[in-house]
Structure formats: structure tokens, C-alpha cells
Amino acid sequence: MSEITKQSLSQLVENIKSKKLSSSEVTKAFVERSEKSKELNTYITEDYANALNKAKKFDEKPNLDLKLPGIPMAVKDLFCTKDLRTTAGSKILNNFVPTYESTVTQNIWNEGAILMGKLNCDEFAMGSSNETSFFGNVQNPIDKNLVPGGSSGGSSSAVAAQLTPITIGTDTGGSIRQPASFTGTVGLKPTYGSCSRYGIVAFASSLDQAGPMAQNVKDCALLHEVISTYDEKDSTSIDFKRNEYSKELTKDIKGKKIGIPKEYRVDGMPKEIEDLWKKGIEYAKDCGAKIIDISLPHTNYALPTYYIVAPAEASSNLARYDGVKYGFRAEGENLIDMYEKTRSEGFGAEVQRRIMIGTYVLSSGYYDAYYLKAQKVRKLIKNDFDDAYKKVDAILTPSTPSSAFKIGEKTNDPVSMYLNDIFTVPVNLAGLPGISIPAGHDAKGYPLGLQIIGKAFDEQNILNIAYAMEEKINFKNNITDWWVK
Amino acid sequence: MSIDLKTIKHISKLSRISVDEKKAEKLAGDLNSIFDFIEKLNELKTENVEPLTSVAETTLKLRSDEVKSKNLRDQVIKNSPKENEDYFVVPKVIE
Numbered sequence: 001m002s003e004i005t006k007q008s009l010s011q012l013v014e015n016i017k018s019k020k021l022s023s024s025e026v027t028k029a030f031v032e033r034s035e036k037s038k039e040l041n042t043y044i045t046e047d048y049a050n051a052l053n054k055a056k057k058f059d060e061k062p063n064l065d066l067k068l069p070g071i072p073m074a075v076k077d078l079f080c081t082k083d084l085r086t087t088a089g090s091k092i093l094n095n096f097v098p099t100y101e102s103t104v105t106q107n108i109w110n111e112g113a114i115l116m117g118k119l120n121c122d123e124f125a126m127g128s129s130n131e132t133s134f135f136g137n138v139q140n141p142i143d144k145n146l147v148p149g150g151s152s153g154g155s156s157s158a159v160a161a162q163l164t165p166i167t168i169g170t171d172t173g174g175s176i177r178q179p180a181s182f183t184g185t186v187g188l189k190p191t192y193g194s195c196s197r198y199g200i201v202a203f204a205s206s207l208d209q210a211g212p213m214a215q216n217v218k219d220c221a222l223l224h225e226v227i228s229t230y231d232e233k234d235s236t237s238i239d240f241k242r243n244e245y246s247k248e249l250t251k252d253i254k255g256k257k258i259g260i261p262k263e264y265r266v267d268g269m270p271k272e273i274e275d276l277w278k279k280g281i282e283y284a285k286d287c288g289a290k291i292i293d294i295s296l297p298h299t300n301y302a303l304p305t306y307y308i309v310a311p312a313e314a315s316s317n318l319a320r321y322d323g324v325k326y327g328f329r330a331e332g333e334n335l336i337d338m339y340e341k342t343r344s345e346g347f348g349a350e351v352q353r354r355i356m357i358g359t360y361v362l363s364s365g366y367y368d369a370y371y372l373k374a375q376k377v378r379k380l381i382k383n384d385f386d387d388a389y390k391k392v393d394a395i396l397t398p399s400t401p402s403s404a405f406k407i408g409e410k411t412n413d414p415v416s417m418y419l420n421d422i423f424t425v426p427v428n429l430a431g432l433p434g435i436s437i438p439a440g441h442d443a444k445g446y447p448l449g450l451q452i453i454g455k456a457f458d459e460q461n462i463l464n465i466a467y468a469m470e471e472k473i474n475f476k477n478n479i480t481d482w483w484v485k
Numbered sequence: 486m487s488i489d490l491k492t493i494k495h496i497s498k499l500s501r502i503s504v505d506e507k508k509a510e511k512l513a514g515d516l517n518s519i520f521d522f523i524e525k526l527n528e529l530k531t532e533n534v535e536p537l538t539s540v541a542e543t544t545l546k547l548r549s550d551e552v553k554s555k556n557l558r559d560q561v562i563k564n565s566p567k568e569n570e571d572y573f574v575v576p577k578v579i580e
Contacts, residue, residue: 095564096564097563097564099557099560099563099564100560192540192541193541193543206538206539206540232546232548235545235546236539236541238541238543239546298529300525301525301526301528301529303522304522304523304524304525304526305526307519307522307523308523308526315500319501322501323566324565324566324573324575325561325564325565325573326564326565326566327564327566328566329566329567332576333576334576334577334578335575335576335577335578336501337503337576338575338576339501340501340502340503341503343500343501343502343503344502344503344504347502352500352502352512353512353515353516353519355500355502356493356496356497356500356502356512356516357516357519359496359499359500360488360492360496360516363496363499370523372536373526373527373531374526375536375537375538376531376534376535376536376537377526377529377531377534378536378537379534379535379536379537380529380531380534382537382540414515414518414519415518415519415522418519418522429540430540431540431541456540
């Protein structure tokens, strides 16, 4: 048997079910590796002692019928975990200890998994490099001083470095798929309404979705099956018939029609991304899929639309942080002064910037010109996808316009940072599912990802396409453990 | 379009985020470059387009009006930065 932390989630589940490994052995192995990996700065809050206790309890009376029996797991620090600090990567929630559990994490614990700790992320999930976190940068295990992507950067780094067998992130404009692409891992953003938003710290409520981040497609399907449930506590949760994604997973995608949108060939796209995409098309053909050229004419308007809609919703969602009910409070001369100082000292620069943009576009006299305009363009973007899906079953694109960049490289230019999400944002605006799978390396040896976008509620189909292509691509991550102490 | 310092001060007031001169200047620069980028939307004619308010094309479910969470006062108060028995405490509002 190979080293425990090198095993995939599916292998670990198999080995625990067949009693070749105990939950304690597995949990201990991941805790030890996490402890040796502090330099990556993936964890904001560690809960190792509790995890080891829970594993011991699990082993005393193991329920091996569960889907994640005794599997240790660290999760993004945007999910509220009862009695364990939840910060959203922000100073303003530095001391916040939820008294309730998010539905998505509760679903995971109900299937036997064990919480190891909370993973670093961009503050309130606003960022593409994990550099806006109050708790510092996260290192990408691929190379030193390389960003792991964001906002789910702690999650992508932890999965790639094998500090957790699998994890969950959230994706508002690419925050699962872009970090997955930057770290050579698999990340699924489900259809809007597939996973409950209850207990997830809100960023932009019409876009936010939780999803799995994994080392391979099979693991991803298994965790998705666990977290996707209808939840009456989230009024936007959708009650549709969910597949048994891992059981129904198949590599048979013969005859599937896959669309290639010409508008994704953006100006200045590096040749290696273009080549990766071409290679991806060949892999899809090898799997028996039919390639069809399509057009998504409003693609170029997705990012400007996103940078109105998301900050507008964020400015309303983040109005709750006022220093009164929970979180950080700065002293002030009076109530208003207290609010203003609390928010000025409690939020970081990017979050303040986005609250200001959102407040401006919603303010009197500007609402129609910006917010209403953006909602109309959002409709056009969704219409593009609706039209395309009359001809195809799924769409194949690159996940990101480049590989991972160095820490500090883009921090002074917000717009160049935002351009990272050019291929992922349209999917959120249209509420569709999208998966990023590792598909190759650039000249520096950094991973590159391909994105498969599906019809609403058609996660099974994109998981199947990803599963079939994964076998053909046969990607291997080059990780040297340079950070291990 | 250009966002001047006066506008930044106005937005900061609406946002309840205090900004000093230095921060206001930085924000004005950032916001101007972001809005330059956003202006691209004006290339599109949208008079006859219905705004998209939700991607979920379902109507909200009805449910019975029952109290499901009870006696949460302690939990609600638990994380307040300053507490006094059963209340949230704020700086004096009425003289």
C-alpha cells in the first residue's frame, strides 16, 4: 500500500471500508503532514486534537456504510463550523465562533468525515490569488512564491500538497476553478441552487456556489454527491432530482456534442493556452465526442457585468458587519464614528474597494446606468448559453488565460487581477455548472487547466466528460515537497 | 467618466467606511480604472432586454409559518463584541 497521504479519497474510503486502514491512521497521517507544511500557510485555524479524538471515536464504533467513513477533511474558512472559529479570511471576523453549522459541511460530517481545520482564502472570497487574506499569502506547492489562485487558495494548495484528501471551496466568479487550474487539481462549480448557501459567509448571493476540489474526477463526483442536497433553509436551493454522481460516472461519452466558443480566443492569449485548448479538443475527439464550433457573442461583456453585479451584492451583504452583533469593533466617539472606524479598520483594501464600487453603482442616480444595465447584459450572456445548448451538450474552454503567477505580481493592478477570471465568470453569471481539470503544463512546468461547462443541473454529463478526458490526458503534478520541514 | 475626491467622500459616507485623504486618492485612482473597464457595457443596446434578477427559473416554495428555531438568545448574543446581559451595547445615541 502506498503512503497514506498519497492516496486519493476513493482509495482511502476503500481501504477504511475493507479495514486495511483505520480512521485514526489516516487522520494522523494527514495531521502530521499538515503540521510539517506550515510554510504553505494553508490553514487559518487548525483543529487537529479534536480531529484525532473524533477519528478514535469513529474507530471504536465504525459505520462503514457511510460515503466518507472516518475521512479527515479541512474546509475553506468561508463555511460556518459550529464551535470552530470562522473568519472568511477577514480581520472583522477574526474572533467569530459560529453557533451553527453550514448545510454543506453538515452533509459532509453526516457521511462520516472529520473536520481537521479551516483553510485560508481571500478576504470574503474577493480575490484571485489569496493575497487579500488577513492571514497572509498562501504558497502554491508547485513552486515557491507562486500564488495558489483564489479565492479558494488555501483549499487548492492543501489538496495539491496532499494535506487533506479532498476539500470544498466556493465559487462566485471562478474561485474554485481558477485555483484548481493553478495547482493541477480538479474543481467543480455546481449549478446555482445545487448546493445550499446556508451557513456560507455571503459574498454575492446570486452568484455564490459551494463545490468540491479534488485530486481527480472520481473523488470530485463522490463529494459532490454528498454536498448537493435540497435545503429549505436556503430559499434559492433548488429541488431537482440529483444523480448518484459517483455511481453513474462513466467514461462513455461517445457522440456527445462539445462546443468550442470562438469568443474565448481572447486578444493576447498566450500560445501555450491556445495549444492546450487544441490538445483538449483532440482528447475530446479521441473519447468519441463530436466537436462543434459555437458562438457566445457577449463573452467580452461578462467581466464588466460581473464587476457591477458582484460588488453591488457584496455591498449589501457586508452591511451587516457593523461592530455591533458580532466580529471586530473599533471604538468611536459616537455610533456613526464607531461604524465607520470598525469597517475601515476591519475590512482590507480589496473588500473596501468592492464595497465602494457596489455602493456607487446602487446609489441614487446611478442605479439604472450601472446595476440595471448589468442585469440586462447578464440576460444577454445567459441567452448566449441557452442558444448554444440547442446545438451542443457541453462547452470546452481553457480555465484561465495564464498559469499561476508570482506573489505580488498583480497586486497593484486590480483590473489585471480581475482578467484572471475571464473564462470562469460567464458561467457564474448564467448559473451553470463548470469543472476545471488539469490538462498540461506551460514552459515553466506550471499546471494549466481546461474547463468543461454544462447545461444547468447537468453535472453528471460534465463529470463524465471530465472523467473520460482525464484518462486520455494522464496528467501528473510535479510536486517536490520543497516546503516540508 | 471620472470619479473625483468629492464623490469618493460621498460613497465612503454611504458605505460607512471612513477614508482619509491618502486613501481617498488611492481609491479614486482604482475606481476610475475599474469604471473605465466597466464602461464597455455602453457599447450594447439593451432597451428591449429584460433584466436578469435570478438565474433560478423557479418560483419560491411556500412553507407553513412555523417557528423552528427557539430560545436562541444566548447564541445570538454570544459573539457580540460588547455585551450586557441580554442586550447588544452601542455608544450612546440619544443625549
